[in-house]
Amino acid sequence: MDVILKIENLSKQYRLGLVGTGTLSDDLKRWWYKIRGKEDPFLKIGDINDRSLSQDSDYVWALQDINFDVREGEVIGIIGKNGAGKSTLLKILSRVTSPTTGEIKTKGRIASLLEVGTGFHPELTGKENIYLNGAILGMTKAEIKSKESEIIHFSGCNRYIDTPVKRYSSGMRVRLAFAVAAFLEPDILVIDEVLAVGDADFQKKAIGKMQDISKGEGRTVLFVSHNMAAVKSLCTRAVVLEHGKIVFSGNTDEAVSYYLKGDSKTNNxxxxxxxxxxxxxxxxxxxxxxxxxxxxxxxxxxxxxxxxxxxxxxxxxxxxxxxxxxxxxxxxxxxxxxxxxxxxxxxxxxxxxxxxxxxxxxxxxxxxxxxxxxxxxxxxxxxxxxxxxxxxxxxDAERELGVYFGREPGYIRPNFKWELHD
Incomplete structure (x- = not known):
């Protein structure tokens, strides 16, 4: 299979507190270096992105030296603790923000589902937002129209499709956003932790659709989730991020074990x-x-x-x-x-x-x-x-695919005896 996405030496640095360098002359100097293709003169070493530590530097590396390839038709899981850099990586891939250093080489269109309602205009109706999102993804009006009925049916928002999105619940928004991203046939589908918003029926449909996209249609999916069951069922391999760096890349089962094991040298x-x-x-x-x-x-x-x-x-x-x-x-x-x-x-x-x-x-x-x-x-x-x-x-890594992947209420799951009496 051909490489459809290549990430080379990707890093993202943020400055805490202030935006820019602090002075107009320094901002102009940074801009002048950038258009000449030179390294940012104000780029400092910075600290690792560890929120538990008190650090002196005003610069933090959200991502640092990320390198990996994605092949056509693969489903890549990206896992890690909160603050590991997962969402930052997906935002760079989706061109929501730009990297500080490094580059991304890709073939084809990328569609992203980063947060509930990302890219939706609250004043527009559901149907109008379908066309708006489709246009953002580079689709023609004719292409969007050919998929319109499938998108509306999959989202389950038929009755409210002509209602402004600002009146939708978070679950309705994510249903419609997922349907748009999945049915407008991107070459690479980028999905952040959004499926947790949906109910059991939606999770089942969404996971089934992602399998169809990757296995049936041969397209690529990058999937971020804290749900290890979904990761193990869907992904062909996985990447573990920690403090903005890749600490493990490989087989999904091994990646999940590495993530859950954490910093301990022995497991269990x-x-x-x-x-x-x-x-x-x-x-x-x-x-x-x-x-x-x-x-x-x-x-x-x-x-x-x-x-x-x-x-x-x-x-x-x-x-x-x-x-x-x-x-x-x-x-x-x-x-x-x-x-x-x-x-x-x-x-x-x-x-x-x-x-x-x-x-x-x-x-x-x-x-x-x-x-x-x-x-x-x-x-x-x-x-x-x-x-x-x-x-x-x-x-819950060994549930059958197609059942509800969400967490049930409570902490134990008693298995009571059930009988049918005449």
Whole structure:
């Protein structure tokens, strides 16, 4: 397949606070250097784009030295934490903003869906905005007219198509914007995190349409999302951004694992050094959490059983007096529930104990969770407490394509017994 998009040494720098250099003479100097093809004389080294750090420089690199190629018909996932530079990259590709250094070589038209209602004029009707967006994308009036009925039908806004867009809900706007971008046949479709605005029906239709665009019609899609299920189902490969730089590029599964793993050197395992968590009555050696039957390097999926292994040495002569309890918290610190080895009737023994607690499949929602460890004595007194002893991430990466990819309410997904009675 031919390379349809080539990004070479792409960087974007922003100055915090002021716009321009601060003086008219310096602004003119910058303009004069630019038209002669020379480097910006005021381009400084700048700091990396890390919002958690206090930095001295007024210049920040939103993107730095981005290089990758996209081939015809590929679906490329672009993933990373908030502030990693994903939206900045897509805005440069869509020519909303220009790069500070580097260049982009592309073949064909690029259509973008960056934010809800981007490119829509609020005073114009839905139908008028279809023609406006089509013209912006370089379509002739005849081309737009031939696709008009398909766009309106797909968007589901038939009844309101002659109503000004300012009266649309955010969901209606994104439906219409996606329909315009998808049906006006761009060579490259750029989509930022907008599908989350839509309902289950729209998500299903939009994901199906993106598959048709890439596989059926051989066109290229760049897809930014925090939804790892959609990324793994749709994308042929993925790029991970961190602080404006590419830290991983390759296979989608490996990219998702790298992203979820974060800065930790090991995934799903925590080993404690000698004397790190120890009293005269016990020592904690290791915690492991993973899907049953899968390796430690693999991400934890919601639709498989999840094993939590606690490796603990009990030194007491009366080990039956002790049991292990955990409290589970979500990413914002809400306590979800507690679970204990005592409730399962498990009795610890003197010496090494490898305790396995199994969560049933489809019990957890996707998300990040934190464990607090307790060693309880005589079922009433906490002998030892270690808060946030371990965290783990559950993803919904193996749902069947075509079902709802959005997050359900709550943090657990109990699987109740259902029967049909006469």
């Amino acid at each position: 395992i925590k080993t404690f050094n000698r004397n790190e968590i120890e009293t005269p009555l016990f020592s904690l050696n290791k915690l492991v959490i993973k899907n049953k039957g899968r390796g430690l390097e693999e991400t934890i999926s919601e639709n498989l059983n999840i094993d939590l292994m606690t490796c603990i040495d009990i030194k007491s002569d009366t080990p039956e007096r002790y049991h292990v309890t955990y409290h589970l918290y979500n990413e914002i610190g809400d306590a979800l529930f507690s679970f204990s080895s005592a409730r399962g009737g498990l009795k610890l023994r003197q010496g090494e104990n490898n305790i396995c607690c199994t969560f049933p499949k489809d019990f957890f929602q996707s998300g990040e969770y934190y464990l607090t460890f307790f060693l309880i004595e005589d079922r009433k007194r906490a002998h030892y407490i270690e808060k946030d002893i371990m965290n783990f991430t559950v993803i």
